[in-house]
Amino acid sequence: MSNILRKDIQPNLNTSNLKLSQFGPRKTTEAYEVRERIEYAVILSKIIKRRSKTSKKGFFWTFSAAGNGKGAVGVGIGRDEAPSEAIRKSFENARKNMELVWAAPPKHGVRAHHAIQNICKVAGIRDLGVRTYGSKHPMNVAYGFMEALRKQKTPEQMALDSGLKVIELNKAFYLEKSVCETLRNSRTVHAAMPRRDNGMANQIQQQTN
Numbered sequence: 001m002s003n004i005l006r007k008d009i010q011p012n013l014n015t016s017n018l019k020l021s022q023f024g025p026r027k028t029t030e031a032y033e034v035r036e037r038i039e040y041a042v043i044l045s046k047i048i049k050r051r052s053k054t055s056k057k058g059f060f061w062t063f064s065a066a067g068n069g070k071g072a073v074g075v076g077i078g079r080d081e082a083p084s085e086a087i088r089k090s091f092e093n094a095r096k097n098m099e100l101v102w103a104a105p106p107k108h109g110v111r112a113h114h115a116i117q118n119i120c121k122v123a124g125i126r127d128l129g130v131r132t133y134g135s136k137h138p139m140n141v142a143y144g145f146m147e148a149l150r151k152q153k154t155p156e157q158m159a160l161d162s163g164l165k166v167i168e169l170n171k172a173f174y175l176e177k178s179v180c181e182t183l184r185n186s187r188t189v190h191a192a193m194p195r196r197d198n199g200m201a202n203q204i205q206q207q208t209n
Contacts, residue, residue: 038098040091041065041118043075044138045083060086063139065119066094073123073149074098075142101125101149115142 042064049058060083067073076093080086101123108127110120115138116130132141153161 038066038068038095039122040094041122042087042090043115043118043142045087048079062086062090063142064090064094065122065142066091066098067119067122067124068098069122069124071124072098072100073119073125073146075119075146099146099150101152112145113141114138116145119145 042062044063046061047058048061049056051057059079059081062078062083063075064078064087065073065075074094074097076090076095076097078086078088078090078093080089106127108129110117110126110128112120112128112130113132113136116128116132119142120126120128130145132144135141
């Protein structure tokens with residue numbers, strides 16, 4: 001034990017209750033060294049002042065988003081008297097609330113509220129379309145968007161609910177170029193296109209086969 005202790009510790013000191021971490025830096029392992037890169041974006045920041053009996057007390061309020069650029073994203077709030085600490089707390093809370101989401105079809109682009117665009121930027125979502133109803137406040141829009149992402153379904157879950165196969169759902173919702181040309185030439189299939197039901201997928205499959 002003597003080779004671990006520092007020189008400033010007295011010889012007659014009782015070291016039975018001391019931890020080894022107090023005598024030097026902890027040995028790092030691969031689990032501590034390898035950390036995923038996370039991007040952050042500030043959605044909304046403002047100063048809030050509260051009046052007391054003697055004076056006014058103000059603090060900074062920040063609403064931010066965090067994501068790893070691979071489909072995981074979260075939002076969080078930070079409050080502090082210093083603006084840097086408020087931003088840091090909001091980033092930390094956003095990182096703790098990160099959840100996995102899925103992107104839209106390729107070449108669609110992000111067409112949504114600016115708060116949703118910031119969330120998609122840190123999440124790595126490049127294709128998305130959102131129409132916002134009601135309140136346009138960035139905080140309400142961001143929380144509503146996160147709730148919508150939590151409730152979305154995977155293609156496998158949609159296939160189980162509708163009784164179709166995943167490839168049939170891809171043809172029904174994400175039409176390829178050859179299928180689109182078939183729809184233009186066929187009136188019967190084009191008439192069933194807005195319905196997006198089982199009959200549409202069956203008619204598309206018959207035309208492609």
